[in-house]
Amino acid sequence: MASPSRVEHPVIGPGHTFATVTDKISSLVLTTKTPLGWFFGFGVAFSLLMMLLATVTYLLAKGTGIFGVNVPVGWGFDIINFVWWIGIGHAGTLISAILLLLRQQWRTSINRFAEAMTLFAVACAGMFPILHMGRPWVGAYWLMPYPNTMGLWPNFRSPLIWDVFAVSTYATVSALFWFVGLIPDLATLRDRAQNRAVKTVYGMLALGWRGSARHWANYEMAYLILAGLSTPLVVSVHTVVSFDFAVGVVPGWHATVFPPYFVAGAIYAGFAMVLTLAIPLRKAYGLEDFITMKHIENMAKVMLATSLVVAYGYLMEAFMAWYSGNVYERFMMWNRVTGPLSWTYWMLILCNVVVINTLWLKRLRTSVPYLFFVSLVVSVGMWLERFVIIVTSLHRDFLPSSWGNYRGTPFDWSMFVGTMGLFLTLFFLFIRFLPTISIFEMRTLVPGAVPKEDEA
Amino acid sequence: MSGPALYGLLAEFHTPAGLVKAAEAVHAAGYRKVDAYTPYPMEEVLDALHLHRTHVPKLVLAGGLFGMAAGWGLQYWSSVIEYPMNIGGRPFFAWPAFIVPTFETTVLFAAFAAVFGMLALNGFPQPYHPVFNVPSFVTASRDRFFLCIESGDAKFDGEKTRELLKGLGASEVSEVQP
Numbered sequence: 102m103a104s105p106s107r108v109e110h111p112v113i114g115p116g117h118t119f120a121t122v123t124d125k126i127s128s129l130v131l132t133t134k135t136p137l138g139w140f141f142g143f144g145v146a147f148s149l150l151m152m153l154l155a156t157v158t159y160l161l162a163k164g165t166g167i168f169g170v171n172v173p174v175g176w177g178f179d180i181i182n183f184v185w186w187i188g189i190g191h192a193g194t195l196i197s198a199i200l201l202l203l204r205q206q207w208r209t210s211i212n213r214f215a216e217a218m219t220l221f222a223v224a225c226a227g228m229f230p231i232l233h234m235g236r237p238w239v240g241a242y243w244l245m246p247y248p249n250t251m252g253l254w255p256n257f258r259s260p261l262i263w264d265v266f267a268v269s270t271y272a273t274v275s276a277l278f279w280f281v282g283l284i285p286d287l288a289t290l291r292d293r294a295q296n297r298a299v300k301t302v303y304g305m306l307a308l309g310w311r312g313s314a315r316h317w318a319n320y321e322m323a324y325l326i327l328a329g330l331s332t333p334l335v336v337s338v339h340t341v342v343s344f345d346f347a348v349g350v351v352p353g354w355h356a357t358v359f360p361p362y363f364v365a366g367a368i369y370a371g372f373a374m375v376l377t378l379a380i381p382l383r384k385a386y387g388l389e390d391f392i393t394m395k396h397i398e399n400m401a402k403v404m405l406a407t408s409l410v411v412a413y414g415y416l417m418e419a420f421m422a423w424y425s426g427n428v429y430e431r432f433m434m435w436n437r438v439t440g441p442l443s444w445t446y447w448m449l450i451l452c453n454v455v456v457i458n459t460l461w462l463k464r465l466r467t468s469v470p471y472l473f474f475v476s477l478v479v480s481v482g483m484w485l486e487r488f489v490i491i492v493t494s495l496h497r498d499f500l501p502s503s504w505g506n507y508r509g510t511p512f513d514w515s516m517f518v519g520t521m522g523l524f525l526t527l528f529f530l531f532i533r534f535l536p537t538i539s540i541f542e543m544r545t546l547v548p549g550a551v552p553k554e555d556e557a
Numbered sequence: 558m559s560g561p562a563l564y565g566l567l568a569e570f571h572t573p574a575g576l577v578k579a580a581e582a583v584h585a586a587g588y589r590k591v592d593a594y595t596p597y598p599m600e601e602v603l604d605a606l607h608l609h610r611t612h613v614p615k616l617v618l619a620g621g622l623f624g625m626a627a628g629w630g631l632q633y634w635s636s637v638i639e640y641p642m643n644i645g646g647r648p649f650f651a652w653p654a655f656i657v658p659t660f661e662t663t664v665l666f667a668a669f670a671a672v673f674g675m676l677a678l679n680g681f682p683q684p685y686h687p688v689f690n691v692p693s694f695v696t697a698s699r700d701r702f703f704l705c706i707e708s709g710d711a712k713f714d715g716e717k718t719r720e721l722l723k724g725l726g727a728s729e730v731s732e733v734q735p
Contacts, residue, residue, distance in 0.1 A: 118700065119699065120700040123700065252639075253640065254639060254640040256636075257632045257635070257651075257654060257658060258647055262658070263654075266628075266658040267661050270661040270664055273665060277668055280672075285597075289596075292697075292698045292699070305682075308676065308682040308683070309682055309686060311686055311688060311689070311694075312596060313593070313679075314593040314608050315679070316679045317595065317598040317603070318608050318609060318610070319678045319679055320598065320675060326614065326617050327671050327672070330617075330664050330667055337657075337660060337664075552601050
């Protein structure tokens with residue numbers, strides 16, 4: 102909600118008025134005709150969610166033996182997937198908070214579903230550290246400070262407890278931010294709904310919003326402050342995630358470059374996911390007037406910029422391994438590029454460093470099908486990055502006698518793919534029942550939204 | 558026909574500029590119990606009605622300070638007093654390690670204060686409000702701009718106020734039943 106600028110708006114298609122913007126976006130929700138494609142997509146997503154349910158049930162019955170983790174690789178898919186999902190969430194907060202503070206108007210049409218993506222990605226991420234304990238109910242007192250009958254308290258000198266605080270705060274603040282942004286749009290849905298039950302439900306959620314100027318004054322201030330609070334918060338979250346590794350002494354983890362390198366990687370992966378979702382969404386619902394080529398190209402540019410920071414991180418890891426003179430660090434790097442799992446490292450370089458740099462060409466950067474392809478490649482690359490950091494650092498550490506190898510079991514895979522089902526199920530429900538684009542913020546982009554002295 | 562039974566008069570405008578001009582005129586005429594209803598936040602209306610004051614920042618500061626004290630206090634009390642545990646000889650009062658959770662609780666409680674403070678200052682949840690009685694008010698969340706002069710205003714006078722609003726270019730002036 103940056104104050105509407107007084108220039109032309111390439112961020113919205115020509116010919117739109119307050120009424121057309123409102124009607125177009127709210128009609129996607131209030132229609133009684135659900136597109137057939139929605140049922141198909143939701144069906145696939147829901148099936149995968151059921152696979153997750155089955156996997157988790159089996160996990161709780163059998164224990165973590167169903168996964169591939171064992172000495173020496175004690176962190177496997179669960180932590181890889183946790184870091185991958187939580188990183189994806191970061192783009193949503195970046196778009197909704199940081200770009201708001203920077204007064205980037207192009208954020209307006211993509212912030213709502215990017216925030217939804219954040220919430221759902223964090224929900225998926227949060228499951229992994231809890232479930233990889235095998236018996237999560239036993240672990241409650243390791244994580245949460247509450248007065249229990251054993252008189253135990255968590256160890257606040259460990260990065261793992263910092264992670265609990267960072268991720269749970271992030272999830273809560275993201276949910277609040279998202280709901281506050283929804284309130285005026287829920288009021289629009291309440292006022293436009295024909296069906297009495299639908300009207301009642303949206304009416305309750307809107308809390309009685311009526312667009313009063315007094316309310317807007319408080320609302321705008323609260324929204325701005327939330328953006329200001331979310332900005333350091335989002336940077337802190339992936340920094341703390343990187344501390345889980347960097348505070349340890351394992352070669353390949355113990356590096357001061359980790360916090361900025363992780364934060365950049367998170368934004369990189371997140372923008373890839375926003376593009377993966379935005380490209381089919383604007384096509385399926387005919388939203389090309391609201392999510393224009395300007396948005397698509399700007400997101401591509403953010404991806405390209407953050408990919409360079411990430412590439413710098415890869416370079417520094419290799420350089421510091423050599424420059425440190427430490428035999429274990431040097432071996433770790435050598436093993437990473439030539440060892441039994443070296444194919445993951447070279448795939449990672451291909452996905453995250455080579456392919457993305459084709460976006461320097463404007464022709465490729467503005468080609469929607471190509472960007473969709475690149476966004477998928479980046480998601481794979483970022484998953485491989487976490488695999489490389491976690492597995493290749495652990496599987497051959499200080500003592501050759503304790504070396505081993507690692508591979509995911511079918512249950513590792515079904516849990517990972519199952520969380521994609523959870524994510525997509527929530528996303529399909531969101532695009533059916535809530536406005537995918539912030540209606541009231543789109544109104545501020547309509548020509549004439551800012552009254553001038555010489556009019557009227 | 559006016560009387561205490563009326564909540565106020567609601568004038569409808571078709572353009573943002575029309576509303577701003579009317580709001581300025583109404584404020585200049587001495588009306589103070591005035592509210593505008595717009596489909597999106599408009600700085601200009603807040604300027605016209607002199608409504609810029611908000612108490613949200615103070616609440617956020619208080620929430621953040623509370624969160625900071627609570628987070629720090631929890632860690633100090635549990636790590637130093639209630640459950641001191643020797644881990645690798647590190648001090649019980651490991652204050653640099655306490656900074657991270659303290660930062661997170663500060664942000665958490667500041668955000669709570671911002672959201673719930675804003676909702677409380679706005680009087681939400683509030684399912685009923687008299688302006689909803691005007692049938693055309695549903696367009697306030699779409700593309701129409703409303704100005705309401707409440708009957709509690711010292712200068713409120715049914716006919717004179719209606720004439721004023723009519724003269725300011727309102728497309729329609731409706732009585733708001735309480």
